Amino acid sequence: METTDQNNAPVRLKGMGDGLCVSLDPDQPRAFIRSELTRLFQPLKHLAVNARVILDFGEAEGDEGLVDELGVFLKENFGVGSVTQTPKRRGSSEDFVRRRDVDRSWHHYRSDVLMLTGRVRSGQKVTARRHLLILGDVNPGGEVVAGGDILIMGSLAGTAIAGQPDEVDTIVLALDFRPTQVQIGSVVAAGPPPSRRRFPEYAHVEGGHIVVENYMKANPFGRMPWPEVR
């Protein structure tokens, strides 16, 4: 029970490399924080002298004023060397994404793709949790369902249901695209009228409707500046 109390204490002190780390809750009254700091630093005596102190406000936002104020307080009373705040963690800003992807972070990415070879025949149903890649054909009456994208390296003549239950950013791509029906998220479209076109096409949602385009001409991902995990 005591350890739990210790962990939840509003002001805590621990040694960290060549310095001291003080975790504290900035919302507590200043006087209380000061009294707690005094209680923790008093027993350290000469160990605190010239020590590097880092103030950790956890999830909460600590303001610069508080750091300065506590810094002056600690320096005057216990003779510590420097008082700084923990460096702020970066959020998932554009900057961060850019750096991560240029750094090839997919090296450590666990694949979410179900890759199959062969033919999906009439009456058969293939379901993938995320993306689905089939090296083969989907016959009329066959059904392929995925949480993400569906890529068919062959002819797609059955039903393709991508982005389940509600991801409309996904695509359905086939080298020979003549599905019976395509669903992306909750948008449904009947397949194109029969023709003998044999070039890669892909379906995606644009303005609430499913649009089919020549994949090579549209090249939807070719303009992305760097490879990203999808």
Add this chain to the structure above:
Amino acid sequence: MDGKIIVVTSGKGGVGKTTATASIGAALAAEGKRVLVVDMDIGLRNLDVVMGLENRIVFNVVDAVKGKCRINQAAIKDRRIENLYLLPASQSDNKDVLIPEDMIRFGAKIRSEFDYVLMDCPAGIERGFENSVAAADEAVVICMPEVSSVRDADRVIGLLYARDITPKLVVNRIVPDMVARGDMLSHEDIVDVLSIDLLGLVPMDDHVVISTNTGMPLIMQKDSKAGQAFRRIAQRLNGNTDIPIEIPQGQGRFWKRIGTKFGLGK
């Protein structure tokens, strides 16, 4: 004797399973093999009529499987073609009187008495199909050049693969002139979708109707193109795999026909 049980199936009805079973059975028997054709369409018996043996039925397949009679009591011998026997379906029962386990036991028995056993599978993929397929070693899938037939054949092929049987394909009722005009699927289109080995191509033929109505085996009608096609299919089934697959040719135009009369080309 350790014979082979071959199931003739299609999924869809009316594509020519019964005609194919009767013709391939007769052709195999004509090759000198001991052949039994079994009508598995219990409740909707047909094969006996097609083979012209309906007036000689005493026992049926249900009796034979249930052990109420011996196989040689139930099997009707064809008088025109030696070594050809028919095991007719029961007309009064339904498909649920047999279960696949019965058929596996029965299959082991008949395999020892015949070179080839052809099972005429009913339409559909329910109990009748399961019973027909249970004991089969091989399968022949009959398909017509029609989108609906291809769809059903595809489903059946998936089910056969799931039972560890690699089926072979027969495309039936091809009308060459319609294929040439682009109004009918070509056999290449069908093989493209179904992607299994082709066993033969059978053209549309008026002789089939005549043969069915008279009970005269199709293969015994000399000028029946369908009969000849079934003969070749039987030979391929019997191991003569070098026989080339003949693509049905249309009559062509009037002038072409005149030309042929005068010996100008084929």
